[in-house]
Amino acid sequence: MSAFVDEHMVRLRDSTQLAELVDPPADASHARVRALLDAMYTMDFAAVRGVSDLKVRRTECQRPVFLSRRTTGAWFQTTPAYTRTELALERHDLLTPLWVDLSAEIDLTLLLEIDGGEVEAIVMREITEVTSLEDFRSRFRFLDLDAFMRQHRITTVEELREVSQYLLAEIHLRTGGPFDPHDPANLHPYELRLAILLRDTVDVASILRDAKMACAAVGSAIVAKAPGEAEIRTPYAPVVLLPAAVANGGPVTRSALELFFAAEGVLALFV
Incomplete structure (x- = not known):
């Protein structure tokens, strides 16, 4: 030392x-x-x-x-009946x-x-009248549209409209009151x-x-x-x-x- x-x-x-x-x-x-x-x-x-x-x-x-050193494994027995036992051995090195x-x-x-994360309202609405791929992309900000289209083999906005019905859900969180440091x-x-x-x-x-x-x-x-x-x-x-x-x-x-x-x-x- x-x-x-x-x-x-x-x-x-x-x-x-x-x-x-x-x-x-x-x-x-x-x-x-x-x-x-x-x-x-x-x-x-x-x-x-x-x-x-x-x-x-x-x-x-x-x-x-x-x-600690941990050893895991399994013990199998085939006769007279098949059994399988999980083994776990943990030991500590007391010398070093x-x-x-x-x-x-x-x-x-x-x-x-x-932030209590309290929900004030859940709003769900159908997305219709999509005019273009960019219009669709702007409405679903967290969707990878290119990957979605590749997965479903879609190439045009017309095919996008026909392949499915699209719903957009919004979760509105309740705004908390002013913080009181004396509470x-x-x-x-x-x-x-x-x-x-x-x-x-x-x-x-x-x-x-x-x-x-x-x-x-x-x-x-x-x-x-x-x-x-x-x-x-x-x-x-x-x-x-x-x-x-x-x-x-x-x-x-x-x-x-x-x-x-x-x-x-x-x-x-x-x-």
Whole structure:
């Protein structure tokens, strides 16, 4: 272990300092928390309007993560009667664990604006009096007309009109009222699980492999329950902590590294 790894492992074992790293007091937009939420959850129908009450519930230094190996197969028997048995064997390699330098479980409250997707009306009408192929195409914006015509061996608008009856259905969603940030119903408890790796040098490929492997291994052993407004991408969001000095003067800039890791679902922090 290097001095950097030792120092920050001891420092972040303190819940207050870890909370300040994840959600710096000066960051009114909660950019890091939002990045971690994006890494851990998919929220297609909810927008985060605020973050509050962030508390570190549990931490563990040098958490071993054991890779699982799965073997599947089938057992056949032909006499005295035919039988078939499915076999699945899963085992863990206890001799060569991956080490997560610091794992953390964090509770927080999110102010969410949720789109309930309520339907106001469904309208269905027949499409008639089609004058041209372009006219038909303009009415069905999500239909690949060229593929449809090839499939049914249609070449003219006349054949298109004769081959079938065309119905267009429209689903109108109900427009929600104005969002009230003071309504307690818009406050939702959430959880962040972090797998933090401490590295004192920049080796992009090695760091990315370690982060993804650790999260995959931890995720296979954890059954995480998703809130009703979100789906879980990964049970643990990966975070990589690096010294700020290693990005100065290197072949890849600090901002480029941050963007690269963010695109891979990893939060890279230079401290």
